[in-house]
Amino acid sequence: MARFSRIQVFNEMERTGFVPLFYNADVELGKKVLKACYDGGARILEFTNRGDYAHEVFNELNKYAQLELPEMILGVGSVTDAGAASLYMQIGANFVVTPVLREDIALVCNRKKVLWSPGCASLSEIARAEELGCELVKLFPGGTYGPGFVKAIKGPCPWTNIMPTGGVSPTEENLKGWFDAGVTCVGMGSNLVSKDVLANKDFTGLTKTVKNALELIQQIRSS
Numbered sequence: 001m002a003r004f005s006r007i008q009v010f011n012e013m014e015r016t017g018f019v020p021l022f023y024n025a026d027v028e029l030g031k032k033v034l035k036a037c038y039d040g041g042a043r044i045l046e047f048t049n050r051g052d053y054a055h056e057v058f059n060e061l062n063k064y065a066q067l068e069l070p071e072m073i074l075g076v077g078s079v080t081d082a083g084a085a086s087l088y089m090q091i092g093a094n095f096v097v098t099p100v101l102r103e104d105i106a107l108v109c110n111r112k113k114v115l116w117s118p119g120c121a122s123l124s125e126i127a128r129a130e131e132l133g134c135e136l137v138k139l140f141p142g143g144t145y146g147p148g149f150v151k152a153i154k155g156p157c158p159w160t161n162i163m164p165t166g167g168v169s170p171t172e173e174n175l176k177g178w179f180d181a182g183v184t185c186v187g188m189g190s191n192l193v194s195k196d197v198l199a200n201k202d203f204t205g206l207t208k209t210v211k212n213a214l215e216l217i218q219q220i221r222s223s
Contacts, residue, residue, distance in 0.1 A: 143167020
């Protein structure tokens, strides 16, 4: 079961404003990515459910995090049905992120008090997600809608917490656009854990990028 409560997970997302996303079938490579992000200051990471036997990889990474990276909150993304959500929660997922709004996933996550963040692309979907108990909605694909969409939503619904995923990069211009619009946090995948990072095993560089991104977010928020 989850080691961290849904309140702890949301608080950490809100505190850092930053959720790295990652998938690879190689467990040992995954451990190095986790360690690099952790060393850079990240305390939360979304492992995306993309490949065959992805749950087996997640299981090993979650056990590794529990032993070696005790403050790391590991969750799962790209979940599309309640069965997959239940499977990942059974092996310790601390949160569940989905590309779509599905009420069956809401029910199984709420039953175990695990944070779930559904992909939403309209105010009606966001409102329904919040009625189902969602603390944080995922704007997906974020790059298609952009910061202007977030700003428009926050006008009539200032209580809504939004995490754009897709179209987010670790640059000052990009991050400033999102946070100035009012996002709670951002999800960052291939623009952070890139193919080049993995091919070159540049984990030192990844640590530096994570550290810089976290510092940028804090600077933007404080200004």
